[in-house]
Amino acid sequence: MTGTREKQSDKAIEQRMQQLADEIEKHNKAYYVDNNPTISDELYDSMFQELVRLEQQYPQYKTLFSPTERVGASVKAEILKVKHVIPMLSIHTETDYTAQGAYDFDERVRRELELKADAAPIEYDCELKFDGLAINIRYEKGILVQAATRGDGYEGEDVTANVRTIKTLPLKVEGFPDVFEVRGEVILHKSEFERINREQKEKGLKLFANPRNAAAGCLRQLDPSITAERNLSFYAYGYGEVSEALAKTQYELLTYLKEKGFPVADTRRLAYGPKELQEFHVLVEKIRDDLPFDIDGVVYKVNSFALQKTLGFVSREPRWACAHKYPPQEVQTIVQDITIQVGRTGKLTPVARLKPVFVGGTTISNASLHNEEFLENMGVKIGDTVVVRRAGDVIPEIVRVIKELRPANARDFVMPDFCPVCGSHAYKEEGEKDRKCTGGLFCQAQRVQSILHFVSRKAMGIDGIGEKLAEQLVTKGLVENISDIYRLKKEQIKGLEKMGDKSSDNLIASIEKSKNTTLERFLYAIGIPDVGESTARTLAQHFKTLKNCQSAGLEQLLEVDDVGESTAEKILHFFAEEKNIKVITELQELGVHWEETEAGREQEQVFAGMTFVLTGTLPRLSRDEASDIIRKAGGKVSGSVSKKTTYVLAGDAAGSKLEKAHALGVKVIDEAELMNMLSKDNETNE
Numbered sequence: 300m301t302g303t304r305e306k307q308s309d310k311a312i313e314q315r316m317q318q319l320a321d322e323i324e325k326h327n328k329a330y331y332v333d334n335n336p337t338i339s340d341e342l343y344d345s346m347f348q349e350l351v352r353l354e355q356q357y358p359q360y361k362t363l364f365s366p367t368e369r370v371g372a373s374v375k376a377e378i379l380k381v382k383h384v385i386p387m388l389s390i391h392t393e394t395d396y397t398a399q400g401a402y403d404f405d406e407r408v409r410r411e412l413e414l415k416a417d418a419a420p421i422e423y424d425c426e427l428k429f430d431g432l433a434i435n436i437r438y439e440k441g442i443l444v445q446a447a448t449r450g451d452g453y454e455g456e457d458v459t460a461n462v463r464t465i466k467t468l469p470l471k472v473e474g475f476p477d478v479f480e481v482r483g484e485v486i487l488h489k490s491e492f493e494r495i496n497r498e499q500k501e502k503g504l505k506l507f508a509n510p511r512n513a514a515a516g517c518l519r520q521l522d523p524s525i526t527a528e529r530n531l532s533f534y535a536y537g538y539g540e541v542s543e544a545l546a547k548t549q550y551e552l553l554t555y556l557k558e559k560g561f562p563v564a565d566t567r568r569l570a571y572g573p574k575e576l577q578e579f580h581v582l583v584e585k586i587r588d589d590l591p592f593d594i595d596g597v598v599y600k601v602n603s604f605a606l607q608k609t610l611g612f613v614s615r616e617p618r619w620a621c622a623h624k625y626p627p628q629e630v631q632t633i634v635q636d637i638t639i640q641v642g643r644t645g646k647l648t649p650v651a652r653l654k655p656v657f658v659g660g661t662t663i664s665n666a667s668l669h670n671e672e673f674l675e676n677m678g679v680k681i682g683d684t685v686v687v688r689r690a691g692d693v694i695p696e697i698v699r700v701i702k703e704l705r706p707a708n709a710r711d712f713v714m715p716d717f718c719p720v721c722g723s724h725a726y727k728e729e730g731e732k733d734r735k736c737t738g739g740l741f742c743q744a745q746r747v748q749s750i751l752h753f754v755s756r757k758a759m760g761i762d763g764i765g766e767k768l769a770e771q772l773v774t775k776g777l778v779e780n781i782s783d784i785y786r787l788k789k790e791q792i793k794g795l796e797k798m799g800d801k802s803s804d805n806l807i808a809s810i811e812k813s814k815n816t817t818l819e820r821f822l823y824a825i826g827i828p829d830v831g832e833s834t835a836r837t838l839a840q841h842f843k844t845l846k847n848c849q850s851a852g853l854e855q856l857l858e859v860d861d862v863g864e865s866t867a868e869k870i871l872h873f874f875a876e877e878k879n880i881k882v883i884t885e886l887q888e889l890g891v892h893w894e895e896t897e898a899g900r901e902q903e904q905v906f907a908g909m910t911f912v913l914t915g916t917l918p919r920l921s922r923d924e925a926s927d928i929i930r931k932a933g934g935k936v937s938g939s940v941s942k943k944t945t946y947v948l949a950g951d952a953a954g955s956k957l958e959k960a961h962a963l964g965v966k967v968i969d970e971a972e973l974m975n976m977l978s979k980d981n982e983t984n985e
């Protein structure tokens with residue numbers, strides 16, 4: 300008997316292996332996707348074992364898409380980067396949780412499409428908003444060849460081996476186009492998350508905060524056999540690069556993907572007009588807790604791909620889609636203490652120290668009480684039970700005190716008259732909400748905070764100074780005011796905690812590099828109260844030189860876009876303060892400089908009156924750098940292409956903005972042409 304089996308032709312063995320593989324995949328789908336197993340676990344296991352045996356004996360017949368491959372890959376040393384052919388964008392989030400959110404979105408879409416009031420309702424596809432990780436899975440000739448995380452939208456990480464372990468995902472798809480990138484979300488079911496955390500606890504390992512974090516950890520595992528033990532799931536909701544268009548609508552696309560064996564959530568439906576969108580929102584809220592996985596809202600998408608194309612994108616978000624979230628989750632906890640934090644401007648903020656609670660996906664232990672007025676209105680005492688709320692990534696807040704639960708020994712908190720950090724007087728000016736420390740740069744807390752602001756990415760962009768180092772620089776007396784940063788010597792830094800030879804060199808180099816800056820960064824960095832990065836930019840564009848800005852009076856300041864009376868006053872005060880002028884002068888003497896575009900130096904303004912839209916990845920410049928160059932030369936940078944756009948500056952992997960530019964006949968240029976335009980005009984003007 301065995302003899303006959305051994306004599307089987309190679310062809311027959313290959314065929315048997317193929318049949319086993321197909322059969323196992325079929326049962327994988329029945330079991331994991333449809334929740335409807337048709338054979339016993341024993342039978343499944345015996346088929347699987349037979350396939351493993353045959354593959355060991357006849358490796359030449361083993362395929363890349365064999366079900367055994369889902370766990371077979373070896374441990375990797377590092378995660379590689381992958382560039383997305385089509386960028387992976389984000390969705391606009393509707394912050395109004397009420398029905399209004401759905402109506403606002405519909406209204407925006409209708410306005411963009413220039414529809415008349417009596418035009419027919421728009422057809423939308425309504426989906427769940429999975430709370431997991433976006434992933435792009437590339438199939439070539441029907442075979443799963445690569446999976447990558449979203450990353451920054453343009454470049455993600457290669458997670459192919461780990462994604463292969465997802466049993467609900469087909470490794471091979473019959474009749475798929477030559478190239479098809481399926482997009483969707485990798486998530487962990489709640490039950491699986493609980494099981495993993497139970498095991499982590501038993502092993503004395505760190506617990507995952509929520510299913511999303513656990514899923515992220517599994518995806519980035521270097522050893523796919525560990526990922527395989529943690530049953531990740533995948534749900535499809537879109538596509539990336541495709542060699543052939545197969546659907547005309549989002550709904551059709553998902554139906555097609557489902558037919559091809561991809562998991563697609565059953566909770567989806569078509570809706571006509573905003574009322575039906577809202578009905579879906581309400582329906583999902585009701586079933587939310589019964590779903591096997593976490594969601595953080597629903598997604599509405601204009602169903603027709605043709606209309607999606609017309610609508611296009613604004614910055615990195617499609618105009619045709621919108622995420623509609625649910626009201627933040629609220630829980631109860633206890634205020635164990637109230638302490639004071641001192642900020643950069645000396646503001647004293649009372650902070651409630653809470654008994655840690657799990658809300659909105661994470662554990663929180665602090666909540667800001669903002670100021671005395673808030674404290675008073677809330678009437679919160681130490682020992683009180685309070686309701687805290689955490690909405691998405693927003694900072695947790697206390698919503699109300701449950702006075703019924705107040706213990707007899709609850710204590711009042713009184714704002715201090717002295718700064719808890721430096722002991723200087725702290726008081727509240729007439730009409731102001733905030734109590735402030737009068738210590739100024741004598742106060743260590745203020746010094747540390749102003750250093751952190753000054754070096755931050757959008758200010759001077761100095762890498763390598765975090766809170767710990769800033770504290771040391773202050774306590775060791777190395778930095779009294781921000782200009783001292785430019786006086787730091789390597790030998791002084793090297794001795795500090797966690798600062799070796801290399802990191803000290805890097806820091807010095809970064810400080811040196813930061814000297815070459817722009818007026819807008821400088822205005823933001825010096826920390827004028829109320830002047831954020833956007834106001835700093837408008838000030839720089841308006842006044843062109845620091846001198847103009849510094850000497851501007853109230854009237855002139857009020858002429859600047861988005862500078863109101865209160866901000867104008869603050870700017871005036873700031874420049875009237877002698878110690879501020881001293882720091883500014885010192886910074887310049889120490890080498891901080893920027894190119895000043897004096898009004899009248901026409902060659903700098905070659906892009907005056909022009910609007911640019913950036914798309915894709917440029918070969919040399921980052922988006923921020925390219926935008927800086929355009930703005931400096933008088934141009935505007937906008938997020939979306941319209942007839943008013945002068946040029947679309949396109950790089951690699953440019954998306955639909957490029958398509959829209961072609962459709963509207965807007966001229967498309969590349970980085971080299973942009974630089975050419977700049978230098979040409981300079982030549983002619985000189």
Ligand code: IVH
Pocket residue numbers: 388389390391426427428429430431432433434449484536537598617620622
């Ligand atoms: S569509 C261009 N559909 O939400 C639009 N995204 O903020 C591409 N997400 O990174 C996304 N559920 O991870 C889409 N049904 C759904 C989704 C969904 C969750 C996530 C996705 C994306 C983020 C967008």
